[in-house]
Amino acid sequence: MLASLPRPARLLLLWAGLLAVYAAGLLVPAAPGKDLSSTEAHRLLAAHSIVTDGDLDLLDEYIARPWTSWGGVVGLRDGRLTSNVAVQRDANGREGPPLAPGGYIEPTGLGIGAVLAPAYWAGRTTGVGGPLAVQLWCAGLLAAAFVVALGLARRIVPDPWATLGVLSVAVSPPVVIGATQIGPTGTTALLLTGAVATALAVRDHPRAGAALSCALLCALIPWVWLPLAPAAVVVAAALTRWMRRRRRGLMGFLALEVLLLSAFILLTVQDRIYGGPTPWAPQVGWSLPTFFDGVGDAVARVVTSPVGLLLDRDFGLLRWAPVLGLVGVAVWRLVRWRRQRLFKVFADEIHVEVSVLFLLLVLVAATVPYAILSPWPATNWLGGAGAAAALPVVAAVVGWAWQRVPRSGAALAALTVVGTLWLLGAGLLDGDAGTDPPRGALPWAGAERILPEIRR
Secondary structure, eight states: OGGGSOHHHHHHHHHHHHHHHHHHGGGSOSBTTBSSOHHHHHHHHHHHHHHHHSSSOOHHHHHHOGGGGTTOOOOOOSOEESSOOOEEEOTTOOEEEEOSSSOEEOTTOHHHHHHHHHHHHHHHHHTSOHHHHHHHHHHHHHHHHHHHHHHHHHHHSOTTHHHHHHHHHHTSHHHHHHHTSSSSHHHHHHHHHHHHHHHHHHHHSOOHHHHHHHHHHHHHHHHHOGGGHHHHHHHHHHHHHHHHHTTOHHHHHHHHHHHHHHHHHHHHHHHHHHSSSSTTHHHHTTSOTTOOOHHHHHHHHHHHHHHHHHHOTTTOHHHHOGGGGHHHHHHHHHHHHHHTTHHHHSGGGHHHHHHHHHHHHHHHHHHHHHHHHOSSSSSOGGGHHHHHHHHHHHHHHHHHHHHHSHHHHHHHHHHHHHHHHHHHHHHHHOTTOEETTEESOOOGGGGGGGSOOOOO
């Protein structure tokens, strides 16, 4: 019956189904007794300021304390005082909200607040509630990213493998729990997946409209979440290369100019707002907030961070989504293809090799730099917003690998679905369950104890 429906109707049903699954993730709180984590509450505070005041000055928000109705707790962060503002201190000398007159800007980021503000306004206007509307908005964007990813998957592998691969990642615990977390994940996932899809479309047919669309999507990514800039650069570089090889070098150059112009405007705007090129400028000035503790720490991060991103006992992606182990199968299959030079025997399949390699490079660019540079535990929860945003892209590769090992792929996918059901059940039955950090965690019969613990 579903097969008889028009393709747009099937995609809409897929999106609605994923949104319903993600809405179930609201059953799991951020922490016992807290609907939102501190980071989520700060991001929501920025959206509240944009909706009510039209600016990022949070001084009046700290005075009005709107977060008391959100189920989250907001404490003063390392922000920037826009004038000489006195700061409250308690009996122990700890800082409290700043006192008027003046202004106060936090390093939440201009793009995140702007993306969340429409949903927050709609929630307040319709009576749904600002936080709930924002959570559903983030979930809807991430569901749309996986709908776009289904088209990517069908470029490199036929159904049912394409659909199975995308769905297995789309309903994995990191995605289901992370979809409704208030932040940049849903927006950047849709932007990144759309940029990858248009870049591959340009490789097939080098049209000016598709090239400019890809460049515009890449340009928007750093505005929303700056740590994803390396992934945007990888996509833009691939776009320029493919346009040049098809003798459309001028159009590729113009598309690259869009990205460079956007980056220049972003740095200028953030310098005016935060006093430096990044939202973290009040803390670290013109450098990145990596907080390397000497050369030894830098070397250790390069070695351990990618491992922790995958295998950390508490935060590793493979622990929470075993189906992502098929990415290793995809890498093995790609290496075997190159070593045996099968691309010369099956010349018609060369586009599959290029597409898979491109998707893997985007995945690495979105996850590894952040894992190394981040001063927090090697992965954070979900491997950071960059890793979560790259999961729709990698879902296409999962289907390609699943085709090669169908039984193992089915077992890993089933294990992943069991993990999702376990977490959702923990949200209903376990009063200590939470997502920040993850509690009510997957036991896996004790097998997770062999995984390493990577801390900083």
